[in-house]
Amino acid sequence: GIQVEQSPPDLILQEGANSTLRCNFSDSVNNLQWFHQNPWGQLINLFYIPSGTKQNGRLSATTVATERYSLLYISSSQTTDSGVYFCAVSEGTYKYIFGTGTRLKVLA
Amino acid sequence: ETGVTQSPTHLIKTRGQQVTLRCSSQSGHNTVSWYQQALGQGPQFIFQYYREEENGRGNFPPRFSGLQFPNYSSELNVNALELDDSALYLCASSLGTGVEQYFGPGTRLTVT
Numbered sequence: 001g002i003q004v005e006q007s008p009p010d011l012i013l014q015e016g017a018n019s020t021l022r023c024n025f026s027d028s029v030n031n032l033q034w035f036h037q038n039p040w041g042q043l044i045n046l047f048y049i050p051s052g053t054k055q056n057g058r059l060s061a062t063t064v065a066t067e068r069y070s071l072l073y074i075s076s077s078q079t080t081d082s083g084v085y086f087c088a089v090s091e092g093t094y095k096y097i098f099g100t101g102t103r104l105k106v107l108a
Numbered sequence: 109e110t111g112v113t114q115s116p117t118h119l120i121k122t123r124g125q126q127v128t129l130r131c132s133s134q135s136g137h138n139t140v141s142w143y144q145q146a147l148g149q150g151p152q153f154i155f156q157y158y159r160e161e162e163n164g165r166g167n168f169p170p171r172f173s174g175l176q177f178p179n180y181s182s183e184l185n186v187n188a189l190e191l192d193d194s195a196l197y198l199c200a201s202s203l204g205t206g207v208e209q210y211f212g213p214g215t216r217l218t219v220t
Contacts, residue, residue, distance in 0.1 A: 004150075030206055041196050043151075043211035086150055093206035094141070094164035098150030 002027045002091050006099035013077050013106050021072040021102045023087030031090035032063050034072050037101070038083050046072070046085075077106045112201050112212035120218045121189050129184040129215045131199030139163070139205055140182040142174060145196040145214075157182055158205055186217075194219045 003026040013019055023032075034046040047054050047061040049070065054061050058077075063070040074081055084103050088096040113132045121127050133140050139158045143151035153166035157176035171187040180201075186193055196216050200209035 031208070033208060035211070041145075041198075041214045041216070043198065043200075045208070045210060048208040088150075090206060092164075094156040094158075095153035095166060096141070096200075096209060097153070098143075100150050 002029065002089060002097050004087060004089055004097050004099035006085075006087055006102050008102060009100065010103045011105070013104070015077060015079060015106055015108050017077050017106075018073070018075045019077060019104070021074070021085055021087075021104075023070040023072070023089075023099055025068050025070075025087075025089050027068070027091060029065070029068075029089040029091050030093075031096070032070055033088045033096065034061055034070070035086045035088065036081075036083050037086060043086070074104075077104075079106045079108050082106050112199060112210055114197075114199050114212040114215050116215060117213070118216045118218075120220060123189055123191060123219055125189050126185065126187045127189060127217065129186075129197050129199075129217070130181065131184070131201075131212055132181045133199075133201035134210050137201035137203050137210075138180050139202045140176055140180065141200045141202070141209060142182070142184045143198040143200065144168075145198060146192075147195070151198055154184070156205070163205060189219045191219050193217065 035043045051065045084101040088098045141156040142154040145151040155165040156163045199212045
């Protein structure tokens, strides 16, 4: 099955810094989502982005499907951005496969 | 528009017992997927229900079973609980299969 790798595994930033999170996947996918998991476990949808580029405020994402990777950009980070960021991909019509996540901590 | 809800929030069970977790899908969504998230790991797919039928299953034993009701809400049942079943159980709903999924807040199950 598809393997999903995320990097870096851990990231510590000062408030106001920018960061790039990467998701590599081992085969063609039909769907790709980025999530932020808050400290209470809630998975919050950030982007549904099987290909192309999207932006939402300080966050943006790019997926290059032909090269099997996606990037999540966080600009001017805030302490509320802390948590775990997951990339999830789907090759078929049902299950999503999650990466191991990037744990982000933003310091005030 | 009502989001995905799950109940209960927390649950403590003893090894060997049975448990039922519930999920109400987002308004208008006909597909529910269940995931198990162990501590420090990413969620793992258990199974998906589409229009009351199981549409796909991950690598979980038969003691993990589910149902979807005509209103598209869903239940996850786990029999003969084991210590390793302790995890956060997440439900996701979507409008159809193979599209964007929206997650509920989860049920944290502890097996002692």
